[in-house]
Amino acid sequence: MLLPPTPSQTIGPYYGTALPFPGGGDAAPAGHPAAVTLHGHVRDGEGAPVPDGLLEFWQAGPDGSLTGAPGSLRRDGETFTGWARVPTDRDGHYVLRTLLPGGAPYLALCVHARGLDRHLFTRVYVAEPPGDALLAALPADRRATLLARREAGRRNAYRFDVTLQGDGETVFLDWSAGD
Amino acid sequence: MALSEPAPHPAQEQIRPTDSAGASDTAARAVALRAPLRPAVRVPVSVPAAPGTAELTGPVFGTADVGPLDHDLTRQHRGEPVGERIVVAGRVTDRRGRPVRGQLVELWQANAAGRYAHPLDRHPAPLDPHFTGAGRCLTGDDGRYRFVTIRPGAYPLGGSNDAWRAAHLHFSLFGTAFTQRLVTQMYFPGDPLLPDDLIRNAVGAPAARDRLVSALDRTLGEPGRSLGYRWDIVLDGPAATWTEGDR
Ligand SMILES: [Fe+2]
Numbered sequence: 001m002l003l004p005p006t007p008s009q010t011i012g013p014y015y016g017t018a019l020p021f022p023g024g025g026d027a028a029p030a031g032h033p034a035a036v037t038l039h040g041h042v043r044d045g046e047g048a049p050v051p052d053g054l055l056e057f058w059q060a061g062p063d064g065s066l067t068g069a070p071g072s073l074r075r076d077g078e079t080f081t082g083w084a085r086v087p088t089d090r091d092g093h094y095v096l097r098t099l100l101p102g103g104a105p106y107l108a109l110c111v112h113a114r115g116l117d118r119h120l121f122t123r124v125y126v127a128e129p130p131g132d133a134l135l136a137a138l139p140a141d142r143r144a145t146l147l148a149r150r151e152a153g154r155r156n157a158y159r160f161d162v163t164l165q166g167d168g169e170t171v172f173l174d175w176s177a178g179d
Numbered sequence: 180m181a182l183s184e185p186a187p188h189p190a191q192e193q194i195r196p197t198d199s200a201g202a203s204d205t206a207a208r209a210v211a212l213r214a215p216l217r218p219a220v221r222v223p224v225s226v227p228a229a230p231g232t233a234e235l236t237g238p239v240f241g242t243a244d245v246g247p248l249d250h251d252l253t254r255q256h257r258g259e260p261v262g263e264r265i266v267v268a269g270r271v272t273d274r275r276g277r278p279v280r281g282q283l284v285e286l287w288q289a290n291a292a293g294r295y296a297h298p299l300d301r302h303p304a305p306l307d308p309h310f311t312g313a314g315r316c317l318t319g320d321d322g323r324y325r326f327v328t329i330r331p332g333a334y335p336l337g338g339s340n341d342a343w344r345a346a347h348l349h350f351s352l353f354g355t356a357f358t359q360r361l362v363t364q365m366y367f368p369g370d371p372l373l374p375d376d377l378i379r380n381a382v383g384a385p386a387a388r389d390r391l392v393s394a395l396d397r398t399l400g401e402p403g404r405s406l407g408y409r410w411d412i413v414l415d416g417p418a419a420t421w422t423e424g425d426r
Contacts, residue, residue, distance in 0.1 A: 002274040005415035007382045009364040014295040018287035018313035044212040070241030083238030103231045115209025174219035175358035
């Protein structure tokens with residue numbers, strides 16, 4: 001028998017005093033030679049920037065390990081914790097500095113914003129792995145919404161935009177067990 | 180950064196509405212234009228079964244993340260905040276009742292006058308120089324968490340119908356799997372604003388709404404100092420089921 005889950009409620013407009021923290025998007029250790037930048041915009045159903053979104057990333061380390069490490073909230077500049085939390089700015093733009101995951105080439109992403117009753121899950125693929133079960137299950141015309149693009153002319157930079165609604169709507173994922 | 184220093188997000192300064200009508204327009208726009216139109220894609224069973232599925236694991240936190248006073252919102256400033264001191268505590272478990280151990284719980288709330296220490300909050304109620312309204316703690320081995328704070332005030336949502344929020348605390352929780360993430364709100368028993376709270380009523384099922392309401396628990400308070408409220412939290416997600424192979 002399963003206990004009934006506690007329902008989600010909107011994050012609302014006032015989480016800014018509690019959830020963002022300095023260095024939240026600096027997952028890569030300072031000065032790490034393999035650091036990459038992942039950045040992009042979060043937009044609403046009219047293409048307007050979402051200036052008060054909060055993005056949380058969870059990923060494997062460069063060795064493929066998913067054990068993570070404590071210390072994300074007060075980063076020591078050396079430890080790769082695997083987790084990052086990045087608010088969008090007034091242009092709806094976010095920037096994550098991280099290390100590429102070993103193993104399956106994606107970052108798990110959780111998007112929070114006021115106006116949503118519940119956060120949204122998706123994946124950011126930094127490469128398109130052959131035979132990936134999730135990508136294979138998506139309609140071809142929507143698969144690209146999960147693929148980060150390498151930026152031409154910029155070293156170690158990837159771009160990944162999130163469209164919450166409408167044309168080019170990002171694929172969001174339902175992980176519920178469905179009982 | 181110490182939790183006692185409010186760090187308003189600079190972008191939010193830029194979009195600060197000039198009056199409550201502006202604020203309710205901003206809120207209405209967010210509700211209309213942010214929710215996806217398409218249903219979320221059901222993850223095929225073969226995905227969680229694949230080795231190295233990131234979403235079945237999650238971030239870990241420890242004493243490096245949370246300071247010893249971060250759970251006490253009444254001791255973050257030189258003086259004590261105004262308001263009725265309370266203890267809010269409970270257990271975090273998965274749907275099988277197994278404790279979620281050593282995980283991060285974050286809390287934010289309005290002050291006793293119903294005002295957030297946040298630049299977007301234009302409610303003309305006083306700020307409290309001794310209250311930021313943000314706290315953190317880690318769950319224990321039995322899944323227990325505990326905060327010391329003050330009871331928040333009700334506040335108006337703005338807009339023409341004069342809707343008010345029942346007193347509530349915002350909670351953010353992590354499970355052992357990334358997909359167990361939960362952001363929600365806790366309410367107080369017997370609050371006469373509960374039946375009309377638009378946000379709580381956004382939860383469709385009445386039984387589920389009731390799970391957002393805490394219970395007075397005299398064993399949790401500090402005698403002669405504060406009353407205690409108990410609120411147990413159950414995280415959904417595949418860690419409760421898929422790892423047992425019974426989806
Ligand atoms: Fe609130």
